[in-house]
Amino acid sequence: MDSLSHALIGIAVAGFSGHPLSLYDPICLATILGAQAPDFDIIAQLKGNFSYLRQHRSFSHSIPGLAIWSLLISAIMHFFMPQTHTLTLFLWAFAGSLSHIIMDYFNTHGVAILWPFRKERKSLCLLNVFDPILLVLMMSLYPLKLTTVELSLGTFVIITAYIILRIILRKRAHHQLNNLFPNQKIKRLSVMPSIKRILFWDFVLETEDCYQVGQLGALYPVLEINATLPKQRTLTDFTIQAQKTPLGDFFTSFTPFIYFEEQQTTHSLSVNIYDMRYILNKHFLHYGTIIFDQNKLPTASYMYSYGRTMKIPC
Numbered sequence: 001m002d003s004l005s006h007a008l009i010g011i012a013v014a015g016f017s018g019h020p021l022s023l024y025d026p027i028c029l030a031t032i033l034g035a036q037a038p039d040f041d042i043i044a045q046l047k048g049n050f051s052y053l054r055q056h057r058s059f060s061h062s063i064p065g066l067a068i069w070s071l072l073i074s075a076i077m078h079f080f081m082p083q084t085h086t087l088t089l090f091l092w093a094f095a096g097s098l099s100h101i102i103m104d105y106f107n108t109h110g111v112a113i114l115w116p117f118r119k120e121r122k123s124l125c126l127l128n129v130f131d132p133i134l135l136v137l138m139m140s141l142y143p144l145k146l147t148t149v150e151l152s153l154g155t156f157v158i159i160t161a162y163i164i165l166r167i168i169l170r171k172r173a174h175h176q177l178n179n180l181f182p183n184q185k186i187k188r189l190s191v192m193p194s195i196k197r198i199l200f201w202d203f204v205l206e207t208e209d210c211y212q213v214g215q216l217g218a219l220y221p222v223l224e225i226n227a228t229l230p231k232q233r234t235l236t237d238f239t240i241q242a243q244k245t246p247l248g249d250f251f252t253s254f255t256p257f258i259y260f261e262e263q264q265t266t267h268s269l270s271v272n273i274y275d276m277r278y279i280l281n282k283h284f285l286h287y288g289t290i291i292f293d294q295n296k297l298p299t300a301s302y303m304y305s306y307g308r309t310m311k312i313p314c
Helices: 003-015 028-048 048-053 064-082 086-106 132-139 150-179 235-244 246-253
Strands: 184-195 201-209 210-217 223-230 258-264 269-275 286-292 298-305 308-312
Touching: 003 028, 003 086, 003 132, 003 150, 028 064, 028 086, 028 210, 064 086, 132 150, 150 184, 150 201, 150 210, 184 258, 235 246, 235 258, 235 269, 246 269, 246 298
Parallel strands: none
Antiparallel strands: 184 201, 201 210, 210 223, 258 269, 269 286, 286 298, 298 308
16 A cells, blocks of 8 residues: 555554654654555665566565564664663564555555465455545544544544445445356456546456456446457467566466467567556556567567566566
8 A cells, every 4th residue: 555554554553552653652653664664675676677566565565574674673773762672662563564464465466475485466456555535534533633542443443444345345346247247157257446446446357268357337337348358278388488487477476367468470479468457548557578589489578567668587
């Protein structure tokens, strides 16, 4: 989620300590820093955008990662604030970090919480990376004259109620999509918050013959199909080779809905890889291209994400 939402949730966690909500209070500061810490992996961007995409929400958003972030925060803070016990700082920093990955687990990008045993990013697909409705609801508590504990309780009541509402609406969307495609045998259906419109769901629907990618209204059954992709019966040698490249390996762990498409001309052959979950203006938001040489070996690969082009070593 966005940094402000994580900070507000960190403040709510710190509020249960009974300490004043002040950056001068060690417990409060440790918790807020912990709530931001998993996103400190932005430092990986120094090695390039692709390095950041591979690292983000991986190790830093796992249980071992939280332990290391919390240890660093508590050690540094104890050096400057020796009056507070290191273990106390560690536990509150860990609580803040845990709130971060729990909220990120609810949104579409997910987290590799079981790293290094499982590298896939798991998600409940209930919230968007930035949810303006939830942010406004949490901020609405601050003008009220609430005690620290009341503010904390109010924040978590809002989060819980909002997530329950999203679960109900998503179940409704599942039911509507099954009714809208009555003649197709649905093998898999994923419904997630729309990246384009607040009151819509994005969906990927897999049948025996194809994938349907589209949007559905959250309040009214307004259906829009953005892409129809034929089902791949068997994987060719080129696609299998593409999967084994660094770019193919990244997409395999990044998305549960991956699609390969071969393009061949008289002079070249390439394999395109699409993350079917995110589509904007009829174009997939995250996709890549792996180019093969005359010896039928991958020679170059490129990733396209948020309008950026990144060259990836093969």
